[in-house]
């Protein structure tokens with residue numbers, strides 16, 4: 001029972017949120033729709049009452065009752081007026097509904113995007129949180145939130161209509177009224193129960209659904225095509241997809257069988273009840289001779305069936321869609337990212353440096369320690385390289401420094417000030433970073449570089465300088481529309497670049513930022529040796545203007561750094577210049593010799 005209460009109060013909260021959202025879109029349209037809804041709800045009861053009066057007037061006219069013709073005229077005029085009103089109200093409601101739906105779809109997509117930009121990285125990297133986000137995203141596009149609003153109106157109409165019809169019926173005969181009104185209940189119960197089960201199944205298969213989408217994605221996107229084709233993974237991926245989908249089908253089929261079996265059986269009870277009411281009404285009319293009421297009962301059977309079906313569909317859909325919409329509103333009402341900063345502006349140029357003090361970090365929801373009491377100092381305006389095996393914790397250092405995550409314990413200081421005292425937006429504005437998995441924007445070159453600093457998007461001179469620094473200028477100038485050439489293959493006229501060219505574009509983006517801290521996570525992985533030497537020549541220039549951090553597995557890159565940090569298992573194990581570390585003969589020296597010998601045996605000696 002407490003569970004039921006909790007669910008009801010949760011549903012009420014969602015309905016309130018839906019109503020508030022629609023009210024926010026247009027108070028006038030929502031009010032007009034509410035009025036139209038209530039008036040539409042009065043149509044069946046008025047129709048039944050007028051029909052009974054009209055039929056009774058016809059019978060009375062046949063037996064020459066004095067005022068019968070007047071009553072017949074009034075009732076007929078009333079029926080015409082009701083039909084016209086119903087038509088106008090229905091058209092008006094449909095118009096208002098379609099406007100609200102258009103407004104809602106436009107607005108909700110935007111709200112989901114805005115929310116996405118405010119979430120912490122953990123919401124994307126933690127599978128559970130990511131699932132929630134994906135569910136919300138699906139709901140925002142599926143229109144279920146609008147359906148909830150529509151169903152609320154439909155349920156309201158059906159409920160009000162039932163109340164008014166009941167009022168008319170009860171005024172004639174309590175027992176017949178009860179039989180007519182209770183008839184649809186068994187079918188209603190079946191719908192509610194099975195909608196609930198349907199939702200529970202869908203909710204718990206979110207991970208598998210995502211897996212199925214992922215397999216589909218792997219076989220239908222350009223980035224994965226080559227590998228899937230050459231490793232001949234197609235049939236295997238299709239097989240995995242098929243087994244997931246077949247399992248969905250098996251479960252859904254079992255539910256469909258139960259749902260339809262029960263609905264048919266309980267529907268039969270409903271039909272029996274309606275038939276009983278009809279027989280009862282016929283017999284009672286035979287006793288009292290009020291033929292008008294009999295016509296009313298016959299019409300009421302149809303009206304109650306329609307209202308109850310409306311209610312039934314309304315409640316069942318409302319129940320199901322509320323649960324789905326709950327995902328959307330849960331997401332939209334989540335508190336924004338927990339990582340908040342202070343108000344201190346970030347320095348435009350570092351004077352002291354960056355210091356990690358005993359920093360330990362575990363990714364949310366995991367027990368493995370990515371960084372373990374990690375301490376280091378990176379002096380201002382130096383170029384510092386971080387090396388270490390895969391999974392050593394190098395990228396984690398970058399994520400913490402750019403405040404995409406907060407340390408589990410320990411502190412990070414910039415110019416002696418804890419990172420959390422700086423305004424986070426300002427901090428992030430002042431870090432130029434190229435991630436391993438940088439974005440390849442399927443947009444013009446101008447945007448690909450200009451996103452480094454939006455205010456320079458149309459400043460060709462700056463874009464050219466940044467492209468020059470990264471070595472991208474040359475190939476950009478050869479493109480058909482130079483800086484206005486769309487990159488990638490997703491959009492018409494797009495020009496695809498090589499992996500190394502994309503990397504140079506990403507570097508240009510970071511260079512345009514002209515930030516006091518520059519972070520390059522594997523910046524030259526896809527770049528040829530000549531271009532790499534060229535970029536690092538330039539990087540030295542940038543280092544003289546910024547404090548830079550370079551993560552690289554290439555020791556030819558690393559050796560130019562002023563300081564090298566060697567990370568292993570999340571801890572700092574060695575630090576110094578290339579020469580110092582070589583002389584020390586530790587892990588760095590070992591790794592360096594391995595790589596140098598691979599290129600030129602005996603080179604490291």
Ligand SMILES: Nc1ncnc2c1ncn2[C@@H]1O[C@H](COP(=O)(O)OP(=O)(O)OP(=O)(O)O)[C@@H](O)[C@H]1O
Nearest residue numbers: 125363366370388389390391392393394395396397
């Ligand atoms: N989003 C994440 N959630 C959970 N664990 C993570 C996440 N990202 C990284 N890890 C774990 O944290 C540890 C450090 O990862 P990190 O990405 O910092 O390594 P890295 O040194 O940059 O490796 P590479 O050279 O392969 O890029 C690894 O054990 C990794 O499995």
